[in-house]
Amino acid sequence: MSDAPVRLLIHGASGRMGRALLRLCAGREDCCAAAAVARRVEQRVIDGVPHFSAAExxxxxxxxxxxxxxxxxxxxxxxxLCVQRGAALVSGTTGLSDAQQRALTEAAGRVPVLWxxxxxxxxxxxxxxxxxxxxALRDWDCDIVEAHHAHKQDxxxxxxxxxxxxxRRSGAEPRYASLRAGDIVGEHTVQFCGIGERIELVHRATSRDVFAIGALAAAVRLRRREAGRYGLRELLFGDPARPG
Incomplete structure (x- = not known):
């Protein structure tokens, strides 16, 4: 296996995540930005990375x-394009349709795919x-409360x-509540309530960099995988059934 840096295409480069990916990628040795794509391009080369519009x-x-x-x-x-070129795909775009999720699964028959x-x-x-x-708590109520910045759409x-x-895979029937306010990066609380007791599992992100760091780590590992559809837990922490 070559030790050359993984060549990355950053798609959605003008967004918050795209900018974080480009900035953090520049400081790594295991990957490099081969190109960046945004809806519109005002500057063709930024910090040595060529930029293309979505139409290009x-x-x-x-x-x-x-x-x-x-x-x-x-x-x-x-x-x-990934299927055409035999390249892997790491996607964090939310709000996908059922048809798009099926298309990801179909593409995974030819290239490595992680959503x-x-x-x-x-x-x-x-x-x-x-x-x-x-x-373990099958008879308990399950509620998921999430909070994000005021501009998040979904x-x-x-x-x-x-x-x-x-x-749900383990038998719970979750209910959801959402809050959109200020510049909250991301907070998720999963609450299990029984009679006389409650468990809360909480994650709070204070920097968007944590998502970019994880996506870059996933991309580096995904290049070494065969075609297939992968999960983040499996890719980052390992799965005995699918060694990589």
Whole structure:
């Protein structure tokens, strides 16, 4: 296996996550930004990274992994490009349709694909704890409360829904509540209530960098994987059934 840095395509480069990915990638030795894509481009090269508009997507240079934090309508052409070029995809875009989730699964027959609602390492651990707790507390109420900045459009958040799916797999029936206010980066509380007692599992992100750090780590590891659809817990913490 080559030790050359993983060449990344940053899709959604003008957004908060895209800017964080470009900044943090520049300080790593295991990956590099081959190109960046945004809806509109005002400057062609920034800090040595060529920038392309969404309309110019098919003109980007060679890359190993695309990291996508954009909007749902930007995913389809990027997924098609990854399949065409045999490149892996790491996506954190939320609000995808059922058809887009099916398209990700279909593409995973040809390239490595990872979609996650949240790339925080702490949330990956929280997800496992929620699944375990729900299985042990089957008769307890399960509520998921999430808070994000005032500009976040989807509610409940993709992370809240993903945590709910983990709880549901173990027999819980989660309920959701959402708050949009100020500049909250991301807070998730999963509450299990029984008679006379309550358990709260809480994760609070204070910097958006935690999501970019997790996405970059996932991209580096995903390049070494065969075609397939992966989960963040499996990719970062290992799965005995699918060694990488």
């Amino acid at each position: 997507l098919h003109g980007v240079p060679a890359f190993d992994v695309a990291i996508d934090f954009s909007l749902p309508d930007g995913l389809d052409p990027l997924l098609a 996650a609602a949240n790339y925080s390492l702490g949330v990956a651990v929280l997800d496992e704890l929620v699944e375990r707790a729900a299985g 509610a409940p958040s993709g992370t809240a829904l993903a945590l709910g799916e983990s709880a």
